[in-house]
Amino acid sequence: MLRCEAPVHRPHSLEDALVLRAELPGATILAGGTDIMVYLEAGQLRPTEFIDLSGVPALRALRSITGGQYYGAGLTCTDVVRSPHTHPLIREAALTVGAVQIQNRATLGGNICNSSPAGDTLPVWLALKADFELASVHGRRRVPAARFWRGYKKTEMRPHEILVAIIVPPLAGYMHFRKVGTRLAQSIAKVVFAGRYVPGIDAALAFGAVGPVPMRCPEAERALIAGASPAEVAAQVEKEISPIDDVRSTQDYRRKVAGNIVRTWLESR
Ligand SMILES: Cc1cc2nc3c(=O)[nH]c(=O)nc-3n(C[C@H](O)[C@H](O)[C@H](O)COP(=O)(O)OP(=O)(O)OC[C@H]3O[C@@H](n4cnc5c(N)ncnc54)[C@H](O)[C@@H]3O)c2cc1C
Structure with missing residues (x-):
């Protein structure tokens, strides 16, 4: 059985999560854990502590906003598969991630921040010209998907930031x-x-x-x-x-x- 003794912090609001992120820059963000568990098992990750985002309701929002749709980074693949409001391309991609057990835990934010070039949702964000909303205690900023991935497992995200949402503009075609x-x-x-x-x-x-x-x-x-x-x-x-x-x-x-x-x-x- 996989054992990990690193303490887990469980914020219940985005504000608390951002404060923890600022206070504990070395902590590992944990969303669904489906990539992290694999790294732990393989000995590729030695976390000192975790910030578990799964108890932050604001990260599970899916709503229409001026200029498109807002997908919280903590939405699971199952969340988006089940929602009648999900864009068809995003639903199709979410349906191909692992199998149902993985989809029940795997989040959009985890797929994006894991930054594997083979992540199933990644080309969808490029095709839909999505922006990623990053937040820290200092504020929020948007980065276009086209500029987010900088190399294998390297992203534009700064150490004190969390991916909060994906903004998808209304595009035809x-x-x-x-x-x-x-x-x-x-x-x-x-x-x-x-x-x-x-x-x-x-x-x-x-x-x-x-x-x-x-x-x-x-x-x-x-x-x-x-x-x-x-x-x-x-x-x-x-x-x-x-x-x-x-x-x-x-x-x-x-x-x-x-x-x-x-x-x-x-x-x-
Ligand atoms: C059996 C199995 C099958 C799989 N099949 C597929 C597949 O078919 N297609 C596919 O694309 N992937 C697949 N995966 C990989 C994985 O399930 C996905 O990448 C998933 O979307 C990761 O989401 P998560 O919430 O579990 O991320 P986690 O494991 O919790 O986190 C992944 C990484 O992202 C970071 N992170 C997570 N959320 C945030 C955030 N909001 N802000 C900042 N950093 C964050 C974490 O710190 C970590 O570095 C599979 C994994 C397993 C174990």
């Missing part, structure tokens, strides 16, 4: 989500894709697991808006991404699959 893994459940993505397209006007082709951080393909997007064929856009996607060989897949497979996902989606519209 054809949308598509696709994850390719070894199995339907309990498998980390070999390639994960979220796309949005307004013919002749706007496009977002966002991928995870094909580079050190989730990424869009600006050249392929420009070609799509300008009227390039699905095959031409797919070929450009294959050029722009930078996948690696690892335990889950090869770069050649990832490149081919990424192109195929985009081509078949665009051909099926």
Whole structure:
């Protein structure tokens, strides 16, 4: 059985959580714990103490605001799957995280802050041009998803900050989500894709697991808006991404699959 003696602080308000974050900069933020438990088990994390966010109701809010939708960082995948207000792309991504047991605990904020390039929701935030709201005792600031991930497991978040919410603007267009893994459940993505397209006007082709951080393909997007064929856009996607060989897949497979996902989606519209 997994044992960890580090004390756990359980704030019940966001204000208390932010004060703890300021007072204990070395503490580990704990949300659903589904990534953290794995690191503990593997001996990759030696926490001195935890700040458990699961008792902070403000982090579970999902509501409409001026300029879009507000998703609290503590919403679990099950929360967003069950809500009738969830954006379809976000629901589809949440449904592919692990299996139901994991979805019941895994939070949106944990998926984002864990900063694995293969996190299932990450390309969705890029395709939807979401902003991440970060808070500390000094105030709040918004960072566009496109600037949040700085490298493998590196983010724009400062040590005294907590991810509070994701703000999703109201964008139109054809949308598509696709994850390719070894199995339907309990498998980390070999390639994960979220796309949005307004013919002749706007496009977002966002991928995870094909580079050190989730990424869009600006050249392929420009070609799509300008009227390039699905095959031409797919070929450009294959050029722009930078996948690696690892335990889950090869770069050649990832490149081919990424192109195929985009081509078949665009051909099926
Ligand atoms: C069996 C299994 C299967 C899985 N399958 C998938 C899968 O298919 N797809 C996928 O994407 N992931 C998968 N995961 C990984 C994991 O479930 C997700 O990344 C999940 O969203 C993490 O959320 P959490 O709330 O459990 O995060 P935690 O484990 O609590 O935290 C993860 C990281 O984020 C930080 N953090 C969490 N919340 C905040 C916050 N609000 N502000 C600042 N920092 C924060 C923590 O300090 C930690 O570094 C799987 C994990 C397991 C164990």
